[in-house]
Amino acid sequence: MNSAHQEFSPQVAEQAVHWLIELQGGALDPRQQQAMQQWLQAHEEHRRAWEHIQRVNQRLRGLSSPLAHAALQAPRSASRRRALKTLLILGVGGAAGLTLQPHNPLPSLLADYRSPVGERRRQQLDDGSQLHLNTRSAADVRFDAEQRLVRLLEGEIQLTVAEDARPLRLLSDFGLLQLSGGRYNLRQFEHYSLLSVHQGSASLAGNSLAAGLQARFNGPQWQASQLLDSNAGAWVDGMLVAAHMRLGDFLDELGRYRRGQLNCAPEVAELLISGSYPLADSERILDLLEIALPVRVRRFTRYWVSVEARA
Amino acid sequence: MPSASSSSLEGLYHAHHNWLTGWLRRRLGCPDNAADLAQDTFMRLLQARETPVLNEPRAFLTTVAKRVLCNHYRRQDLERAYYQALAQLPEELAPSEEHRAIIFETLLELDRLLDGLAPLVKRAFLLAQVDGLSYGEIAAQLNISLATVKRYLNKAAMRCYFAL
Numbered sequence: 001m002n003s004a005h006q007e008f009s010p011q012v013a014e015q016a017v018h019w020l021i022e023l024q025g026g027a028l029d030p031r032q033q034q035a036m037q038q039w040l041q042a043h044e045e046h047r048r049a050w051e052h053i054q055r056v057n058q059r060l061r062g063l064s065s066p067l068a069h070a071a072l073q074a075p076r077s078a079s080r081r082r083a084l085k086t087l088l089i090l091g092v093g094g095a096a097g098l099t100l101q102p103h104n105p106l107p108s109l110l111a112d113y114r115s116p117v118g119e120r121r122r123q124q125l126d127d128g129s130q131l132h133l134n135t136r137s138a139a140d141v142r143f144d145a146e147q148r149l150v151r152l153l154e155g156e157i158q159l160t161v162a163e164d165a166r167p168l169r170l171l172s173d174f175g176l177l178q179l180s181g182g183r184y185n186l187r188q189f190e191h192y193s194l195l196s197v198h199q200g201s202a203s204l205a206g207n208s209l210a211a212g213l214q215a216r217f218n219g220p221q222w223q224a225s226q227l228l229d230s231n232a233g234a235w236v237d238g239m240l241v242a243a244h245m246r247l248g249d250f251l252d253e254l255g256r257y258r259r260g261q262l263n264c265a266p267e268v269a270e271l272l273i274s275g276s277y278p279l280a281d282s283e284r285i286l287d288l289l290e291i292a293l294p295v296r297v298r299r300f301t302r303y304w305v306s307v308e309a310r311a
Numbered sequence: 312m313p314s315a316s317s318s319s320l321e322g323l324y325h326a327h328h329n330w331l332t333g334w335l336r337r338r339l340g341c342p343d344n345a346a347d348l349a350q351d352t353f354m355r356l357l358q359a360r361e362t363p364v365l366n367e368p369r370a371f372l373t374t375v376a377k378r379v380l381c382n383h384y385r386r387q388d389l390e391r392a393y394y395q396a397l398a399q400l401p402e403e404l405a406p407s408e409e410h411r412a413i414i415f416e417t418l419l420e421l422d423r424l425l426d427g428l429a430p431l432v433k434r435a436f437l438l439a440q441v442d443g444l445s446y447g448e449i450a451a452q453l454n455i456s457l458a459t460v461k462r463y464l465n466k467a468a469m470r471c472y473f474a475l
Contacts (some may be wrong), residue, residue: 010475017468018465024446025446059417064414071392142358144358149357
């Protein structure tokens, strides 16, 4: 997996492509072979460029031929042509001189991390930072020479940020954060994001949030900032921690780790529950509920479970 | 004022994020996509090498957003072609559910990198790198000379591997 932004000079790129085309055209004669060996060994950048081509080729060979040909010959629809046209007409305003970085060549796709329902993933990033993804979560990671950028696409991540001269920016649906070295937990809700600062400090539009605090945001201001919740970040250790939590809230939390419906009957939703529960086996947590509380767990199917008052 | 500092981009984000989402929503008629595309727009800005001087931030934002919008439309076109082709594949040749998404994302990226090249150049490249045909076979299939095959492959390779 490689999320580093690859930078090669155009000359090296041209040389690497030249050797690729030669090699694919048939076996090299001994003189050519020697020339290529010399080229590879002449410079570290040559070797990296060559390896980069090999990595891209691995991805290309994994494509399905009929799908690749069909997709790349896809006709352009009218709406896109219209958009392109307005772009050409209007695109010469103040931003005409802007050169956006071209799309990274293929391997950058591998920088997208995703975890399915009920699973957690851990990823070491190139700068030594650690990225944990909670259940049903996704994040993009783009690092280059000037900055480190992480985008939470859905769900929840915990990020242990390594010290580095480049700033680390974290983008959620509701705001753009700048993080110092430290440990942070970011979760996306429907109408806001929730950041917990375990170590370090986070800045949102110039307003900082110190270690030991958590706060919501859906604009340039922190909202409802408070001390860290006992459950904040416990998922990284595979635990769900409740301290006098409403059963309704507890089951909402537990439901994130399961497929299907997990319902809570209104008459038991206000019961309070405490304790640490291992997330690895949510069926067992449901069994424990029947022991700890006056409730009954009804399983209509594997994917449709209701927690009700015990008769 | 040179505005390459992080604070100006953050200021831009907070001052105009909602406005841009609204602008995209009016174009798309779909609130979910609009929010996503607004984020994509800021993602592109954050990844841009140079941040320009911003006299007219909204004109600037819409210019970038239009490019994002173009990509969005192209994605829809590609999706349509992809799933049509998928439906025609015999079951034993169809990739698994999980691989479908990965293959699609790879094709989307490839399409962007090769955008603007002639259809024949793209086909030659796919025949070489995806199908693994020899230059002779590609020349015969596309009815072009061996030298042209090499020239096409060179052109496409510079784009695909190095975005040049």
